[in-house]
Amino acid sequence: MGKKIESSYFTELALKYSRYNSQEIKISSLKNTNLKQIERKGKYLIWNLIGKNDYTILNHLGMTGSFNIYEKKKQLQNHLNKEKKNYVKVVLEFTDESSCVFDDMRNFGRFHLFSSYENLTNRYPAVAKIGLDGFNFSLEDFKSALELKRNKNKALGILLLDQRFVAGIGNIYKSESLWRAIISPYKIAGDLKHEEILRLSKSIQEVLNDAIIDGGSTIKNFKSNKVEGKAQEWHAVYGKEDLPCLRCNAKIKRIIQNKRSTFFCENCQSGKKSR
DNA sequence: AGGGTTCCCTGTCGGC
C-alpha cells in the first residue's frame, strides 16, 4: 500500500479478450498514481488509486485468478519468461522496483478500471448490492436477510450462492455449510426454525474462516480438478457422491439446483423436499 | 422487477 505505479499494462494475452481490450480507461493512465488501499467486498476487490486523477479498479479472481508479488525486477522477469505456459493478464510495476502480476488461467477473473466508484457501480450494479460478509455477520442481520421477500421463498441450496444474501460463499462451501448445519439444501429459507438459523449462521462463518486458514494453499496450488492442500481434507460432502456420510454413514447424494451441483446427506440433513 | 437461462473460458476426464 502507498506504492507508486511506474508502469502498468495488460499483456498481449489479456488483450485478446473483450473484457480487457474494451475498457474505457487506458491502463497506462495508472502511471504515477499511488495505490492507496484494496478493499474487499464479498468476492470483489476494490482498488483505490490516488494521483493527478483518481481511479477505482474492480478486481475479481474468478476461479483461477491469483496474484504474485515480487520485490525485485529480476523476479518479475523470471515470472514473465517462464517456459511453462502462463496466463499473465496484468502487470503492475512500482517505483520501488517491486511488482505485482495478475494470472488467470480460465479468464473468469476481472480487472476493470473506472474513474470513480460511482462509475464502477453503474457498470457493475451487483457490486453495490453485495450482502452480508460471510466471514462475519450478526445473527440479527442474518435473520432479517432470511426474511426478505426475495429470499424467504428460496431453497437454501440456491439462496446461499446469492451474493446479495451472504457474500463469499461459493459452490463448495454452500454444500459444506449446509452439511455442518445439518439442514437440507431443499429447505426453504423462510421455513427455518430458530435453532436452524443459529446453526446455519454459525456454520457459514466457520466454514469460510476454516477455508481461509487451510484453503489458501488449495487455491494457490489449484491444478484443474486435482485439488491439493488442506481445505479439501475436511470436505464432508462436496465431490463425495456415493461416499459415506461422516455423521451417519448414509450415502452422500448429488443433486442439481440452478444448474449447480449440491452435495448432501439425505439421511441426516432432513428437510422439506418442496422444491 | 425479478426470475430463469445462456454464455464466457480452459483443462480434465469419460466414452467411443
Add this chain to the structure above:
DNA sequence: TGCCGACAGGGAACCC
C-alpha cells in the same frame, strides 16, 4: 491411442 463432448466454476448478459 486419439478425438470429442461434457463438465466444472462465478457472475454478467440476456430473455421473458
